[in-house]
Amino acid sequence: xxxxxxxxxxxxxxxxxxxxxxxxxxxxxxxxxxxxxxxxxxxxxxxxxxxxxxxxxxxxxxxxxxxxxxxxxxxxxxxxxxxxxxxxxxxxxxxxxxxxxxxxxxxxxxxxxxxxxxxxxxxxxxxxxxxxxxxxxxxxxx
Amino acid sequence: xxxxxxxxxxxxxxxxxxxxxxxxxxxxxxxxxxxxxxxxxxxxxxxxxxxxxxxxxxxxxxxxxxxxxxxxxxxxxxxxxxxxxxxxxxxxxxxxxxxxxxxxxxxxxxxxxxxxxxxxxxxxxxxxxxxxxxxxxxxxxxxxxxxxxxxxxxxxxxxxxxxxxxxxxxxxxxxxxxxxxx
Numbered sequence: 001x002x003x004x005x006x007x008x009x010x011x012x013x014x015x016x017x018x019x020x021x022x023x024x025x026x027x028x029x030x031x032x033x034x035x036x037x038x039x040x041x042x043x044x045x046x047x048x049x050x051x052x053x054x055x056x057x058x059x060x061x062x063x064x065x066x067x068x069x070x071x072x073x074x075x076x077x078x079x080x081x082x083x084x085x086x087x088x089x090x091x092x093x094x095x096x097x098x099x100x101x102x103x104x105x106x107x108x109x110x111x112x113x114x115x116x117x118x119x120x121x122x123x124x125x126x127x128x129x130x131x132x133x134x135x136x137x138x139x140x141x142x
Numbered sequence: 143x144x145x146x147x148x149x150x151x152x153x154x155x156x157x158x159x160x161x162x163x164x165x166x167x168x169x170x171x172x173x174x175x176x177x178x179x180x181x182x183x184x185x186x187x188x189x190x191x192x193x194x195x196x197x198x199x200x201x202x203x204x205x206x207x208x209x210x211x212x213x214x215x216x217x218x219x220x221x222x223x224x225x226x227x228x229x230x231x232x233x234x235x236x237x238x239x240x241x242x243x244x245x246x247x248x249x250x251x252x253x254x255x256x257x258x259x260x261x262x263x264x265x266x267x268x269x270x271x272x273x274x275x276x277x278x279x280x281x282x283x284x285x286x287x288x289x290x291x292x293x294x295x296x297x298x299x300x301x302x303x304x305x306x307x308x309x310x311x312x313x314x315x316x317x318x319x320x321x322x323x324x
Contacts, residue, residue: 005321007314010267012287015260016181022191023177027169030198031162037199 146171148214155205165202172215173198175288176222182283183226183276185248185268187257193229197222216297219290223280223298230276245272263321270320274313281306282313 146167154164176197181190200221208217234244251257252268260268271279281299284290285306292303292310299306 003322005263005318007267007286007317007321010263013260013264014178014287015258015264015268016178016185016187017257017259018177018181018187023173026173027166030169030195030202031166033195033199034202 152205152208152210152214165205168201168205168214169198172218175215176218179219179222179283179288180226182271182287183279184229185251185257185272189229193225194222197225200225212297213294216294219284219298226280227276248272266321267317270317273320274316278309278313281309282317285310 151164151167151171154160154167157164173194177190177194180193180197181187184190184193197218201218204221208214212220230244249269249272252265252272258265258268271282274282277299281295281301284295284298285292290298292306295301295306296303301309
């Protein structure tokens with residue numbers, strides 16, 4: 001018959017193994033990841049101003065054409081200010097929100113294939129940065 | 143390690159000039175506790191490493207909005223616990239693995255000498271812990287290994303102290319039964 005075991009009487013050992021010096025480099029690894037992500041946000045700014053600029057330009061054109069209309073249009077100088085604000089504070093917004101917001105306001109049609117391409121490129125950038133690919137090389141590819 | 147209080151760490155983090163330094167102090171203070179908490183849940187080092195890194199990235203992003211309604215370490219443990227549960231749920235769903243197979247997979251890691259160095263009774267103890275449902279396992283580990291108080295675990299898990307005591311008692315019984323059988 002097996003003897004009853006009381007776990008309170010067992011030694012509370014930590015027997016899991018970790019690679020040598022694993023904890024020594026931990027802070028550096030995290031700081032590198034944080035700064036790579038921040039740099040990625042900058043890459044986003046470089047890459048996506050074209051969308052924001054196109055949206056701003058179309059919005060401004062619509063406003064210009066309709067500025068003498070008696071009935072106000074949905075695109076106003078305030079909307080243009082909004083576009084500028086979003087563009088300047090791009091980090092504070094989710095990517096999907098930006099696509100959704102820019103597309104209906106400015107009547108810019110971005111096809112599903114193009115969105116997929118953008119998402120894939122973004123995911124690829126993030127993956128490459130996480131894998132330690134030189135940021136300069138990525139910037140050259142833009 | 144241990145020379146800085148949570149308040150001092152938070153003060154450093156909230157000052158833009160010492161933000162990175164403050165976060166490094168936080169990592170020095172908590173990296174091992176978080177890692178071991180995660181490792182006991184996911185068993186494999188590579189998974190524990192990935193999850194622990196993600197946890198500290200989340201802490202970095204969320205620390206500005208930490209409102210000090212709870213203690214810093216209970217907030218960190220809560221993030222870590224949620225990440226572990228999310229990871230284990232994903233592992234089951236994404237690979238369509240029935241629960242029993244995930245347990246077996248984790249159990250196999252304990253048999254590997256690359257992962258675990260304990261004697262037979264320690265191996266069996268870890269395997270017994272793996273038979274518990276995930277949340278019960280979290281509670282058991284925080285009580286048994288991290289020696290947290292029930293009140294602290296209650297703050298982390300959002301469960302009542304009474305329920306936690308019952309959960310720990312049941313977990314202990316199950317583990318002792320597992321250890322006793324051949």
